[in-house]
Amino acid sequence: MNVLAISFPFPPMALPRSIQVARLLSGLGSAVTLICAETDAIKLDTTIYPEAEREVEKLVRVKFTAPPLSKQFSRVLYRLSRKRWNERYRNPDQYRSWVKPVLETVTGLLETEEPRFDCIVTFGQPFTCHMIGLELKRRLSLPWVAYFSDPWIENQFNEYDSHARELNLRSESLVLQQADMVLMNSSETIDLVFSKYPVELKDKARVLPHAFDEELFKEASSPASDRLLIRHIGEFYGPRTPYPVLRALLHGRKVDSTRYEDVTFEFIGPYDLGPELDEILSDPLLPDVRFGGRISYLESLAAMGQSDGLLLIDAPSEQSVFLPSKLIDYIGSGKPICGITPPGTANSLIREIGGLTADPMDIESIERVLADFVDQVRDRKHSADRLPWGRPDVRSRFARVAVQCKFSKYLVECVKSSGREVEPDAV
Incomplete structure (x- = not known):
């Protein structure tokens, strides 16, 4: 199965999402083309899965550059117009300028290499990745899996005002409606996020927890x-x-x-x-x-x-x-x-x-x-107890092999439910 994945973070970015995405995609067993960001705006940690790049079939790093004097401009704009500031930095986030170069990169891949993608996977945060997925879904009509590492609207750390909440609620609604499958890391998150939508929309949600690497x-x-x-x-x-x-x-x-x-x-x-x-x-x-x-x-x-x-x-x-x-x-x-x-x-x-x-x-x-x-x-x-602490049946649910296997099965389910055939070795 050929997967087109979009994730702003990937090793060596020093972000939790870098680790999560690397654990899911590296050595997945499917042909993965991953588009991630290259930027000086985020600290690097070279100890995070240094082999990850070689364990993805094709990795394309697309440059994200924060505009010159962006911090100073942000402060001035915030004082002058909170509405304009929201539209620029909270719609959905400060990485929205990454959308255009990523879409151009995908267009170039399709024109020059003619890959036959079976599905799209986008990883948020940042939720800019889901806005890219929304446009790719419109252009390519491929099955789309949207993965949420955290809630969008209900995340208390986002501290939206009423205008920013309105902007992001509109975007979240579009993503949840257009995605063919939505992955979140707990059933409680699914219940909370989908509580404000028609009950049938929740049918496309699945639980995919974080994983540890033994x-x-x-x-x-x-x-x-x-x-x-x-x-x-x-x-x-x-x-x-x-x-x-x-x-x-x-x-x-x-x-x-x-x-x-x-x-x-x-x-x-x-x-x-x-x-x-x-x-x-x-x-x-x-x-x-x-x-x-x-x-x-x-x-x-x-x-x-x-x-x-x-x-x-x-x-x-x-x-x-x-x-x-x-x-x-x-x-x-x-x-x-x-x-x-x-x-x-x-x-x-x-x-x-x-x-x-x-x-x-x-x-x-x-x-x-x-x-x-x-x-x-x-x-x-x-005591003489040197076994790993914790119930073994609970620990095993979060082992990398188990979570990656579940992720792979979800991709197959999503593609099959769209009426497309899946290669036998992709199961």
Whole structure:
């Protein structure tokens, strides 16, 4: 089967979507032509699947260039006209100028190489990729699979005003109506996104979770020290902060000054948290807490594998449909997981696999759960159990081989449902 895939991120871009797309497309077994972006606007990480390019049949990098003085222009336009700013930078995002060169590239491929594509797959975010898919669907009349790594309209991190929401709701509606199949990473996300549309539209939705790669965790081991090492790995930004955990740790020590004496809590990843962090860290009652900066993707996996336990911290909300790809890597590491995460997808998965959770808005619950988690991690460290932590049947659902196989079957289903024939080796 010949697949035309559109994804702005791809290795070595230092973005979670680069990793997700590489895991799905590299070595898929189908003939994949992937169009991705080449840009100086995004940091690179050469440890992210360095062989990915060679494991895709044809890779075309299409240049994306942010206009000169774009940051200054954006600030001025934002002050002068929020409506114009929305139309330029939030319709659907700041990468919309990439649409035209990608369409021109596809036209060139069809004219010079005459590939016979069986289907189109677009990966969002950024949702500009789905706008490209919308136009390719109109031009080529091929079966189209639209993959959503996150919700579009309901994503709290997008912070749309009413005008931006109206623009993006119109685009989302067109994509969901015209795509032949829609893939999202949880049933909760599907329920939320499709709740505002006619019920029959939901029939085209399928669940495709993130995946972990077992090959990257072969050197996992516990630290040799008798001290427990509990790590959070990932960036803090916006409403996602370590403050609920730090406050719970501090209060726990005020109740019992000996609590966590044998524990180091380490937060690895970029952060810009302001003076409140310095104030908390200067409190002499706080246990051993350390902050580190950005590390490479492979270094982050090694840090997971060489810890005793892992913390997931999400932004506060009443309900969360987000399934962080980091959580799936945590599962792949085989280390115990504690989630400070709202009710919803990630919370349910952590509990299902055997972990503990607390709501970010409930400091008392966080304090209690952290104490229980540390006790469990301590017992595991001192036992002879060296098997990967977590229910094996749950872990296996997120292994790369299983997820890639499911993705391949969805492509075949989509093509067959359009009335087209599929080569036997594509199944």
